[in-house]
Amino acid sequence: MTGLDDFMLRALLAGIGVALVAGPLGSFVVWRRMAYFGDTLAHSALLGVALGLLLQASITPVVAAVCVALALLLVALQRQRRLAGDTLLGILSHGSLALGLVVLALMEGLRLDLLGYLFGDILSVTRTDIAWIYLAGLLVSAGLVLMWQPLLADTVHQELAQVEGAAVGPARLGFMLLLALFIAISMKVVGILLITALLIIPAASARYFARTPEQMALLASLMGCLAVGGGLSASLQWDLPAGPAVVLVAVLLFSLSLAWGRRE
Amino acid sequence: MDEHTKPLAEMRGVQLTLGGRRVLEQVDISVCGGEIVTLVGPNGAGKSTLVRVLLGLMEPEQGSVWLRPGLRIGYMPQRLSVDPVLPLTVRRFLALGGKSSGSRVNEVLQEVGAGGLLHAPVRSLSGGELQRVLLARALLRDPQLLILDEPVQGVDVAGQTDLYRLIGRIRDRLHCGILMVSHDLHLVMATTDRVVCLNRHVCCSGPPEDVSGDPAYLALFGSSPGLAVYTHHHDHHHHLDERIAPLEGRGEGDDRPG
Numbered sequence: 021m022t023g024l025d026d027f028m029l030r031a032l033l034a035g036i037g038v039a040l041v042a043g044p045l046g047s048f049v050v051w052r053r054m055a056y057f058g059d060t061l062a063h064s065a066l067l068g069v070a071l072g073l074l075l076q077a078s079i080t081p082v083v084a085a086v087c088v089a090l091a092l093l094l095v096a097l098q099r100q101r102r103l104a105g106d107t108l109l110g111i112l113s114h115g116s117l118a119l120g121l122v123v124l125a126l127m128e129g130l131r132l133d134l135l136g137y138l139f140g141d142i143l144s145v146t147r148t149d150i151a152w153i154y155l156a157g158l159l160v161s162a163g164l165v166l167m168w169q170p171l172l173a174d175t176v177h178q179e180l181a182q183v184e185g186a187a188v189g190p191a192r193l194g195f196m197l198l199l200a201l202f203i204a205i206s207m208k209v210v211g212i213l214l215i216t217a218l219l220i221i222p223a224a225s226a227r228y229f230a231r232t233p234e235q236m237a238l239l240a241s242l243m244g245c246l247a248v249g250g251g252l253s254a255s256l257q258w259d260l261p262a263g264p265a266v267v268l269v270a271v272l273l274f275s276l277s278l279a280w281g282r283r284e
Numbered sequence: 285m286d287e288h289t290k291p292l293a294e295m296r297g298v299q300l301t302l303g304g305r306r307v308l309e310q311v312d313i314s315v316c317g318g319e320i321v322t323l324v325g326p327n328g329a330g331k332s333t334l335v336r337v338l339l340g341l342m343e344p345e346q347g348s349v350w351l352r353p354g355l356r357i358g359y360m361p362q363r364l365s366v367d368p369v370l371p372l373t374v375r376r377f378l379a380l381g382g383k384s385s386g387s388r389v390n391e392v393l394q395e396v397g398a399g400g401l402l403h404a405p406v407r408s409l410s411g412g413e414l415q416r417v418l419l420a421r422a423l424l425r426d427p428q429l430l431i432l433d434e435p436v437q438g439v440d441v442a443g444q445t446d447l448y449r450l451i452g453r454i455r456d457r458l459h460c461g462i463l464m465v466s467h468d469l470h471l472v473m474a475t476t477d478r479v480v481c482l483n484r485h486v487c488c489s490g491p492p493e494d495v496s497g498d499p500a501y502l503a504l505f506g507s508s509p510g511l512a513v514y515t516h517h518h519d520h521h522h523h524l525d526e527r528i529a530p531l532e533g534r535g536e537g538d539d540r541p542g
Contacts, residue, residue: 051370173380176366183339183359184381184425230371231405 027143028256034145035248035266037153038206038218041160043241045202046219047226047233048195051175055220056106057094060113061196062203062215064090066120069137069207073127080152080204087200090116095196117212140211140263142252149208156205160198167191172233210263221270222247228281243273291316292355292429292461295338298347300330307333309485311347315429315461320452322472322492323465325482326504331465332362334482335433338463351429358427360418362434362465364406372406374398374417381421389424396420396450411438415447423454430454432464436471444468448475469496469505 049058068083075082090112097108124132133141164171170191173181182188203215210218222243223236230236250273251266291314300308307330315321323331336342338349339359351357366372378389393399398416401409409417415435422430435451436444452475455462466472469479469492479495481487487500495501 051367053367169380175370176372176377176380177361177364179336179339179341180359180361180364180421181380182341183357224369227369227371231373232371232376236371 028252030145030147030150031142031252031262032248034150034153034209035142035252036245037150037157038202038209039222039244039248040241041157041202042206042218042244043222043226043239044164044237045160045198046223046244047237047240048171048175049199049216049219050223050227051233054199055216056109056113058199058203058216058219060094060109060116061087061090061200062207062212063113064116064120065203065207065212065215066137067116067123068120068204070120070123070127073132074123080149080156083207084156084201084204087203088197091196091200095193136211137207138211138213139261140207140209140214140266142209142262142266143255145208153205153209156201160202163194163198167194171195210266214263214267217267217270218244218247221267221274225270225274225277228277243270243277247273290352292352293338293463294350295334296348296350298334298337298344298349300333300337300342300344302333306484308337308344311482311486313338313463313480313486315463317428317461318455318459319478320455320462320464320476321478321480322469322476323463323480323482324467324469324472324495324505325487327467329483331467331482332433335431335463335465339431356425356428358422358425358430358460360415360422360430360432360435362437364414364418366406368407374401374404374406374409377406377417378421378424381424384424389420392420392423393417395454396423397446412440412443412447415439416450419450419454423458427458428460430460430462430464432462434465434467436466436468441471444471448472451475469501 049055064086065083068086069079071086072079072082094109094112097112098105103111121134124134136144167187167190170181170186170188171194173184173186174188174191178188202219206215206218223240225243226236226239229239247266247270250269252262254260254269255262255265294314296312298308298311299306311330311334313321313323313334323334325331333342337344339357340349340351366377374393375389378384384392390399390402393402396416396419398413398420401413401417404413406414406417415437419432419435422432432451436447439447448471451462451464454460464472464476472479473492473496476492478489479492480489481495481498481501481504483504487504488495488498490498
């Protein structure tokens with residue numbers, strides 16, 4: 021295999037691994053109106069990167085840990101009623117992004133590809149990255165299968181689900197942990213600022229073609245894979261930045277789905 | 285009726301404050317098997333809160349809630365709004381409450397008069413159809429106690445009478461206890477065995493004929509124009525002799541249940 025083929029193949033493998041998980045996870049983000057929540061978790065990932073570099077540890081697990089910590093903090097803070105949920109998210113989202121940037125800037129003698137973290141660097145994924153993506157991806161998928169029914173019941177009607185004895189609390193918490201894990205593995209592919217796009221756009225594109233939640237989740241995975249394939253090809257063809265190209269193809273697919281949905 | 289049976293669910297001396305406002309005060313209520321208890325009261329009287337406390341969704345500050353051990357509850361919430369971005373058929377919605385065989389689901393949908401709706405998207409349902417589907421989900425749990433929060437909400441008057449008749453038939457067949465919330469006493473009168481009139485505390489309770497003539501009930505719902513506690517429209521008022529008369533200026537006629 022030539023060098024060119026090799027890095028493209030790795031990029032494709034990584035992108036597809038992320039897109040497959042993003043389908044069902046993103047569907048829930050859309051159904052539960054948690055797009056801003058996803059953004060907030062993603063922004064905190066930069067703080068994780070800084071921390072990982074400071075500790076000289078492997079970055080992916082540290083980023084996952086920081087996202088989990090922020091998710092737990094958010095759950096705790098949302099119990100108070102003084103500030104509206106989105107205000108709180110805004111504060112934490114931009115606060116953690118700014119803190120991450122400042123900490124990275126303060127670290128002396130560090131040559132860091134900041135743009136790579138912010139917008140993704142899929143063409144430089146290593147075999148280790150791919151292993152992380154598929155390992156965590158399997159974990160996220162297994163978790164989603166386990167909590168699918170209670171989480172969906174909770175999404176449709178919280179109190180009804182609770183009265184019917186669904187494990188609503190564990191499912192909610194579990195979902196946030198899965199989201200945190202997903203962000204840690206997909207950061208390298210599309211970057212901190214574009215992760216939410218990969219969650220939301222394929223799911224929204226799948227809406228018009230689905231009759232059940234499960235169909236929508238699977239179709240979202242498919243849409244995500246198409247976006248990754250198309251984006252990488254475009255990036256190769258016209259020398260575009262890969263992460264943004266993937267997102268743009270996803271937006272294109274969404275527009276097509278809108279047109280199709282209007283025709284229906 | 286059924287004064288001698290042991291209740292399925294009972295609440296004693298329940299008190300609850302929300303946002304600095306006392307919502308429930310010294311509330312006692314009980315439901316027995318085979319009995320239909322209707323909770324009436326003005327908006328903000330704490331009806332839904334009382335239901336939530338009974339269901340264990342909220343903790344009372346004082347007082348106690350007792351449910352018969354192992355009690356199977358079917359709950360029909362006040363409203364269901366499914367986000368347009370979530371594709372959901374009636375079948376999938378019903379399955380969220382637990383696994384049931386296809387034939388059982390069909391049977392229950394037939395019973396509530398929603399037979400043809402199995403594959404319909406939940407968002408396409410009319411108000412009355414949605415209420416019937418919600419009722420079906422509660423019935424699929426094979427309940428001993430049904431708790432219905434405003435079961436006729438968003439349904440036209442003719443449909444309301446139908447729904448109340450259906451609820452009466454369900455009680456007769458399952459012999460379950462039913463606690464329902466309503467803000468219209470006249471339509472439920474024919475169906476209900478006992479009425480509890482709630483305005484943060486229990487104002488009065490008893491058979492519907494008694495309650496509709498009770499001074500406490502009349503003070504809350506009655507014709508006195510000086511009392512503006514209760515703002516939802518009435519197209520008729522109650523005379524003390526239980527006659528129901530249309531209000532002047534409205535020609536909607538008598539909606540007294542048949």
